[in-house]
Amino acid sequence: MTKSVLILPGDGIGPEITAEAVKILNKLVETDGLDISMEEDLVGGAAYDVHGVPLADATMEKAHQADAVLLGAVGGYKWESLDISVRPEKGLLRLRKEMGLFANLRPAVLYPQLASASTLKPEIVAGLDILIVRELTGGIYFGQPRGIRVLDNGERQGYNTYVYSESEVKRIAHVAFQAAMKRNKKLTSVDKANVLEVTEMWREVVEEVAKEYPEVEVKHMYVDNAAMQLVLNPKQFDVMVTGNMFGDILSDEASMLTGSIGMLASASLDENNKGMYEPSHGSAPDIAGQNKANPLATILSAAMMLRYSLGREDLAVKIEEAISKVLDQGLRTGDIWSEGCTQVTCSEMGDAVVAAL
Ligand code: IPM
Ligand code: MG
Numbered sequence: 272m273t274k275s276v277l278i279l280p281g282d283g284i285g286p287e288i289t290a291e292a293v294k295i296l297n298k299l300v301e302t303d304g305l306d307i308s309m310e311e312d313l314v315g316g317a318a319y320d321v322h323g324v325p326l327a328d329a330t331m332e333k334a335h336q337a338d339a340v341l342l343g344a345v346g347g348y349k350w351e352s353l354d355i356s357v358r359p360e361k362g363l364l365r366l367r368k369e370m371g372l373f374a375n376l377r378p379a380v381l382y383p384q385l386a387s388a389s390t391l392k393p394e395i396v397a398g399l400d401i402l403i404v405r406e407l408t409g410g411i412y413f414g415q416p417r418g419i420r421v422l423d424n425g426e427r428q429g430y431n432t433y434v435y436s437e438s439e440v441k442r443i444a445h446v447a448f449q450a451a452m453k454r455n456k457k458l459t460s461v462d463k464a465n466v467l468e469v470t471e472m473w474r475e476v477v478e479e480v481a482k483e484y485p486e487v488e489v490k491h492m493y494v495d496n497a498a499m500q501l502v503l504n505p506k507q508f509d510v511m512v513t514g515n516m517f518g519d520i521l522s523d524e525a526s527m528l529t530g531s532i533g534m535l536a537s538a539s540l541d542e543n544n545k546g547m548y549e550p551s552h553g554s555a556p557d558i559a560g561q562n563k564a565n566p567l568a569t570i571l572s573a574a575m576m577l578r579y580s581l582g583r584e585d586l587a588v589k590i591e592e593a594i595s596k597v598l599d600q601g602l603r604t605g606d607i608w609s610e611g612c613t614q615v616t617c618s619e620m621g622d623a624v625v626a627a628l
Contacts, residue, residue, distance in 0.1 A: 274307045274581050277337040279314040279330070279366075282350075282359055283554025284564035284617075285343025291566035291621030292341060292573040298625045299577075299586055307581065310337075314366070315345030315359035315554075325362030334366055339580035340547040341573060342366070344554035359554075366547060368408050372539035373439070374446040375407040375518065376575070377551050379525035379535060384598035388530030388607045391502065396528050401508045402454065403525055404447040405518025407539055409439045412515045433469050435514065440473050442542075444480040447512035451487045457509035459490045461497045461517055473514065494521070501525055522551055531606040533565030536572040538579050546580045548572040562616040565604040567594060570624060593627035600627075 280286040299305040345359040381399040414432030462470035526535035535551040550568030578587035
């Protein structure tokens with residue numbers, strides 16, 4: 272049966288990078304019997320400019336109906352002064368929340384060809400393969416109450432609430448343990464249990480869930496130490512599981528180990544593996560419209576979509592191998608370029624991946 276994919280290019284470099292991923296999907300439709308239909312719609316600032324909101328209800332409904340969503344990026348200078356309730360980021364957060372996409376998988380994998388593109392020494396990052404499992408629909412991103420209020424003395428006070436219920440921790444822990452079982456069976460749970468009660472409980476719940484996975488070696492690490500260990504000795508990690516905000520921060524950090532945030536894909540899944548797929552990077556408004564962006568994180572996200580939501584593991588592998596081939600050919604966008612390589616544009620990179628398929 273034909274599966275439906277909703278494409279939400281978004282803002283900044285979003286349209287350029289998703290166009291390359293769509294190119295690759297179209298090629299697979301032609302040559303590999305990929306049976307999908309694609310429809311595009313607006314999200315983020317692009318949606319705000321047309322609808323006055325960063326995600327129209329009709330688009331939300333399409334996302335519910337689709338088998339998978341592929342998203343570019345949201346945000347940009349143009350919308351930074353808008354009220355926080357209608358900022359581009361709210362469109363993305365609404366999609367995540369209303370689709371119940373609590374499990375965000377962010378694999379930080381170093382392609383050996385890019386070892387010299389990392390700012391760390393090649394021997395520190397060679398062979399790196401970390402999976403960050405980030406809780407995506409709870410924590411301080413969504414906790415109530417939140418806001419900015421005026422105190423009796425006239426001073427303003429900003430406040431957010433960091434909250435997790437046991438069930439939320441349990442379900443993300445299960446996702447992380449199951450992922451670890453398929454990999455090297457090592458799980459690091461990242462918290463700040465020495466200061467924050469919410470993560471003290473997080474640690475206790477992870478310990479309980481661990482009993483169901485006796486083969487997995489579990490470690491708990493404070494987030495400050497985890498940030499340091501990621502640059503000191505990143506290969507000690509296999510799967511990392513953490514809350515929404517720590518995961519946001521650590522995944523950006525981990526991406527740089529792989530050479531560039533332009534390489535980091537992500538899948539955000541619900542209970543039934545229905546998902547939204549997006550690069551982990553932002554909309555990079557400084558280079559938008561210049562055909563300079565690295566489309567590989569989005570193309571790799573499309574590969575994750577084939578794997579988790581469209582039942583085509585074979586085509587996911589095919590895309591990953593094609594990317595490896597293109598890197599072997601020495602083709603690089605600016606962010607991953609190093610001496611001796613050929614610099615290509617965003618669309619040339621997409622074309623090269625198509626050719627390598
Ligand atoms: C990410 C991004 C988003 C987040 C922003 C754009 C809301 O940084 O996906 O990591 O904070 O989750
Ligand atoms: Mg982020």
